[in-house]
Amino acid sequence: MGPFLRLTSLLSAWPVAVAAFVSPVLAQKGTVEPPGQALYRQACAHCHGWDGTGARAALVALPIQPPDFTDSRFASREPEADWAGIVTLGGPIRGFDRWMPAFGEALKREEIDLILEYVQSFYPDKSWPRGEFNLPLAQATEKAFPEDEVVLRTAVSTGGEGALWNRLTYEKRFGSRNQLEISAPFGWKEVGRGLASASRWEGGVGDLAVGWKRVLWADLGVGSIGSFTLEAVLPTGNETKGFGNGHTVLEPFLTTGQLLEWDAFAQLQTGLELPLGGGGGEKEGFLRLAVGRTFTAGGEWGRAFSPMMEFLGSGELEGGAWKWDLLPQVHFTLNRRQHVMANVGVRLPLIEREGRRPQLVFLVLWDWFDGGLLEGW
Ligand code: HEC
Incomplete structure (x- = not known):
């Protein structure tokens, strides 16, 4: 019986031996399994x-x-x-x-x-910039993040000749890093103010703009995103009525976004306006900076609102003083889904103010990928 006993004890020891061999492997596997x-x-x-x-x-x-x-x-x-x-x-x-x-x-x-x-970790393609970079939209400074959205901007003059000017923009993403955009300005202007006859309002469309944006970098670790955009502004507006430029303008520009501590952020846009052909128009440069911070009302996940300040400069490349404006504003979410938003501000001429009045500016933004306009309220 002696050998048989030894055999059974060997057999009964077998699971223990297997366990002893396997459990470190399991433990190792355990550390490989993603937390969560x-x-x-x-x-x-x-x-x-x-x-x-x-x-x-x-x-x-x-x-x-x-x-x-x-x-x-x-x-x-x-x-x-x-x-x-x-x-x-x-x-x-x-x-x-x-x-x-x-x-x-x-x-x-x-x-x-x-x-x-x-x-x-479920989605494989990390070349898509993270939604954290989808910063609040400023009135003038464009975002670096590629968007699926519709934006309606409105500017109203305060004093002087009346003007109500709008710009409707449609943006659509292609793949992870590209976006196409079409933007159509339209509005009404008061003409003949101060003349003997009563002034009247004239409506019209302005110069249509078509642009292509490409994300160059997006790194959540350092909180930085940057894109390049090439836009063409086409002379579709009526020049004699003051609704258009009369010539095509190419606009190459760079946009960057930086996430900062405490839900603060900075966005910068800088570029050129290059008139094509000999039809007049100067080469211009522009610089736009928006800094702000996002707060939430009623707890961590309440309605978000972001006060921002924009510094806006533009001027001719060859000589001439640059015009500078200040644009305090607040951006806020309108619905619970947070995909319908608005921004209200006032554009104040700061340097080279002549002939320029403060303007009230509004925008409404609908991120159509996140749901219908009437969804998520
Ligand atoms: C009882 C089923 C159920 C369980 C359990 C559940 N979910 Fe959901 N979840 C849903 C449904 C259904 C939706 C879609 C809701 C809609 O589209 O209105 C959803 C939506 C979501 C969304 C929103 C996505 C968007 O559209 O932005 C997230 C994030 C999410 N779930 C995460 C989780 C996580 C994480 C867990 C586990 C902790 C979880 N869910 C457990 C059913 C469930």
Whole structure:
């Protein structure tokens, strides 16, 4: 019996030996498993799928299809802080469905952050600039972030000859780093003021602009994004009525955005205006700087508003003093989804003020990728 006993003890020792061999491997695997994965699988995978593509709504009896986290175009554009709000307080906080539950009681903030880091790992193409770079839109300084949006800008003169001037802009992203934009100005101007006859208002369209933007860099580690844009302003406006330039102007410019401490930010745009052909018009340069900070009303995920100050300079490249304006303004979100926003400000001539009056300026912005105009209120 002696040898048999030894054999059984050997056999019974076998699982122990296997465990002894395997467990370090498992432990090693355990450290490789991304933090947040286990939590994601427990709390989210039932609806969002193990692979993040979203469980089929019909299979899990959901009335609404969860989004596909593996789609870079979608998943790259939402700032992580916004998603933390949705996970903590539930879908309705951002105007989403209540079937996206609130986890603020079940999970700690650090756990939610870990899960979201894991969720971010689902989308493969990291060349898409992160939504954190989608900074509040200033009145004059253009953003570096490529956008899917529609913007309507309006400027109203205060005193002097009346003017109500608008610019409707449509922007569309192509791939991760390109954006096309078309911009059409239109409005009304008062003519004949101060003359014997009563003044009247004339309406018209201005010079259509077509542009192409390309992101050159976007690095969340240092909080910096930069893009190059080439725009052509076409002489579609009526020159004699003062609605147009009368010639084509090429506008190459650089835009950068810098994220700063305490939700502050700076945006810079600088470029040239180069008239084409011999039809007059001087080469001009411009420099626009917007600095601001975002606050939220009513808790961390409440309505966002961002006071900003813009410094705007432009002038001829060869001689001539530059005009400078100051533009205090506030940018705020209009709906809970935060994809319909507005900005109100006043443009104050600062240097070379002659013939220039302060203007009231407004803009409304709709990020159409994030939902319909009437969604998420
Ligand atoms: C009961 C099912 C369910 C569970 C569990 C669930 N979700 Fe959701 N989630 C949804 C649905 C449905 C939507 C889409 C809501 C909409 O489009 O209105 C959604 C939307 C979201 C969004 C918003 C995406 C956007 O469009 O910007 C995020 C982020 C999200 N879920 C993260 C999570 C995380 C992280 C967890 C786990 C902690 C989780 N969800 C657990 C059902 C669920």
